[in-house]
Amino acid sequence: MKVLVVGSGGREHALAWKLARSPRVDEIHAAPGNAGTKSLGKNVDIGAEDVDALFTYARETRIDLTVVGPEAPLCAGLADRFRAGGLAVFGPGREAAALEGSKIFAKELMRRHNIPTARCQIFEKVDDACRHLSEREAFPVVVKADGLAAGKGVTICQTREEAEAAVKESIEGRRFGSAGDRVIIEDCLEGEETSILAVTDGKTLLTLPSSQDHKASLDGDRGPNTGGMGAYAPAPAVDGNLQETIEGKILVPTLHAMQHEGRPFTGVLYAGLMLTKSGPKVLEYNVRFGDPETQPILALLKSDLAELLLAAVEGRLHEAVIEIDPGYAVCVVLASGGYPGRYAKGKEIAGLEEAEALEDVQVFHAGTVAHGGKIYTSGGRVLGVTARAATLSGARSKAYEAAGAIRFEGAHFRRDIGDKGLKRLGETER
Numbered sequence: 001m002k003v004l005v006v007g008s009g010g011r012e013h014a015l016a017w018k019l020a021r022s023p024r025v026d027e028i029h030a031a032p033g034n035a036g037t038k039s040l041g042k043n044v045d046i047g048a049e050d051v052d053a054l055f056t057y058a059r060e061t062r063i064d065l066t067v068v069g070p071e072a073p074l075c076a077g078l079a080d081r082f083r084a085g086g087l088a089v090f091g092p093g094r095e096a097a098a099l100e101g102s103k104i105f106a107k108e109l110m111r112r113h114n115i116p117t118a119r120c121q122i123f124e125k126v127d128d129a130c131r132h133l134s135e136r137e138a139f140p141v142v143v144k145a146d147g148l149a150a151g152k153g154v155t156i157c158q159t160r161e162e163a164e165a166a167v168k169e170s171i172e173g174r175r176f177g178s179a180g181d182r183v184i185i186e187d188c189l190e191g192e193e194t195s196i197l198a199v200t201d202g203k204t205l206l207t208l209p210s211s212q213d214h215k216a217s218l219d220g221d222r223g224p225n226t227g228g229m230g231a232y233a234p235a236p237a238v239d240g241n242l243q244e245t246i247e248g249k250i251l252v253p254t255l256h257a258m259q260h261e262g263r264p265f266t267g268v269l270y271a272g273l274m275l276t277k278s279g280p281k282v283l284e285y286n287v288r289f290g291d292p293e294t295q296p297i298l299a300l301l302k303s304d305l306a307e308l309l310l311a312a313v314e315g316r317l318h319e320a321v322i323e324i325d326p327g328y329a330v331c332v333v334l335a336s337g338g339y340p341g342r343y344a345k346g347k348e349i350a351g352l353e354e355a356e357a358l359e360d361v362q363v364f365h366a367g368t369v370a371h372g373g374k375i376y377t378s379g380g381r382v383l384g385v386t387a388r389a390a391t392l393s394g395a396r397s398k399a400y401e402a403a404g405a406i407r408f409e410g411a412h413f414r415r416d417i418g419d420k421g422l423k424r425l426g427e428t429e430r
Contacts, residue, residue, distance in 0.1 A: 002027040003306065004058055006078070007048050007069030008034050010333070010366035010384035011291035015067055015305070016040050017362065018298045022306035029063065035375050036365025051078045058087050065090065067309060068267075071288050072148060075101035079267075090309045092287050095263040099254075100270075100287040103153075103184055104146045110282060113257040115250060117282040118142070118274075120186030129167045129185060133160050140188040145170050147179025151215070151227045152340065154284075156188060189274040189281055192420065194235045195293050196246055196271045199308060202264045204317040205251055206308070209300050209324055210238035211293040212420065213272075217340055219416045226340040227381055230417035232330040232392065233296040236424040237275055246273065246280050254285070266312060295364050295386045296329035328392040330399040330418050332385045336367065337410020339380035347377040347408040355402035360388045363402065377408055392421050 001024050005016045013036035016028050020040045028041030031054060037043055046053045049072050058066055066082060068074055068091035075097045082089035091097075098105045110117045123129035133141075143166040145153030153176050157163035163185065170180035198207040211233035217223035238246070250271055258265045270286035289297075298305070302323040311320040336343035349368065352375060356363050364386055367379015383406065387398035396418040403413055 001025050001064040001306065002029065002062060004029045004031060004054075004061075004063040004066040005033070005037065005069060006031055006054060006066060006073060008032050009069065009291050010364040010381065011289050011294040012069040013037050013364040013366070014295045014298045014384070015069060015289065017364070018301065018305040019067070022304045024304070024306050029061065031057065034365045034378070035368040035370040038370055049073050049076055051076055051081050054078065055081050055085055055087070058082065059085060064088060065306070065310060065313065067091070069288060069291075071097065071100050071286065074267075074287055075148060088310070088313050090267060090313050092265050092267040096258060096265040096267075097287045098263070099258070099265070099285045101148060102146055103144050103284065104182060106285050107184060109257055109261070113253055113260075115253050115257065115282060116279060118186040118189050120184045122182060122184055123167070124171070124182045126168055126171050129171075129183065130164050132185060133163050133167075136160070138187070139163070142186050142188050143167055143170070144184040144186065145176045145180035146182040146184065147176065149176040149179050152225050153179060154225060189276050189283070191274045191276040192237050193283065194238055194273050194275060195231075195290055196238070196251065196273060197290060197293065197297065198251055198269050199312050199317065200255060200266060200269055201312040201315045201317040202255065202259065202266045203315070205247070205255060205269070206317060206320060206322050207243065207247060207251070208297050208322065209234040210243065211235055211290070211297055212237070213290065213293055214414055214417055217335075217414075219414050224340055226335070228290070228292045228333065229335065229414045230330070230332045231290075231293045231296055232328065232395070232418045232421055233293065233300055234328065236392070236421045242275070242280065246271070250280060250282060292331045292333055292384050295331040295384045299329035299362065299386050299388045300325040300327065325388065327388055327390045328395040329386060329388045330392070330395040331364075332399045332403045332413050332417050333366075333381050334383040334385060334403060334406060334411050334413045335381050336377055336379070337412060343380055344410065345376075345378050347410060349375045349377060349382070349406065349408045351406040354405040355385060358387070358398060358402050361398055361402045362386050363406070382408070382411070392418055392425060396422070
């Protein structure tokens, strides 16, 4: 079987890596891919959002299954184009992808179908938003751009002044382009965040291990938001009872809501949750595998990923079973100097072989490029160093040992990935 993975990040390398381990998969193609995917198969010089070129390539190359990594091509209708042309593709169509493509659509859907989330107001005019903020007594609040903003369209505002500035920056300053033309101002929920991903064919839903992402750039959740500086799985905050609650009150009702509104959902349903004192509440939805959550989740997945995704594509997910390693996995992201702000590219990376020689360690490439037998940086998030072990502390130690072996100019990473999980476990695993 020939598989095409669309995208170029750490998530796509992890997907390609896991798919390549399937006995059913003969060839891996990645568009556009990175230095990591190149080591597994063939990189194709087609952008992830070039829907027509991707369709033509998949048809002419006789790709048997296309797996879409990023949200932008899904929101642009890539899955619709492929299905209309008779090609197998894993991911939701444009109408269903609106669950991530428009935070306002998602909020209104949750309101209509009583899915727990924070209270909010929606604005498209700065004056109206500022009037609302002037009348508001409770702070902090969260200001969110409506559309896709590469994970950076959410601002937690401690004061009225900060919230007004975030609104103006989005609507008037066009920081996020048209994605910020409308904003949501919502209550700031308190608790611990977790990510729950489930594979679905629209009828059956199979939940993957819980995980916890680390969005802020600096230790202690300080600094500006990023695409994600690391993750671990499973999250000790989610026990079996809570998992059942999340499935019963959030995931299944979301699938039913989308079906009811004529937007049937197939692919990965990702719920970013806040575990509040009154129960789990949805912070946001994604419509694809998360990055970097995918890296530790797939490190724990014992099932054949190709079989699982094909079952979802073919509407027979009820026949599939997910088998998970009973241990833990941790992913530490190595980023370029200056990220998430401006950063330089083209820095040579050393120590990769040393890191990958460690037991149960896999280095997933994100912003990398291979040239002349060497690997160089080409993005903000460069590598996702991922390790698996029987305990969370063991996986964490391995990941940091491997991360410490890798060197490139300006490299930086958070040193507290997994700390919250260890505290929940009473730090007995240290």
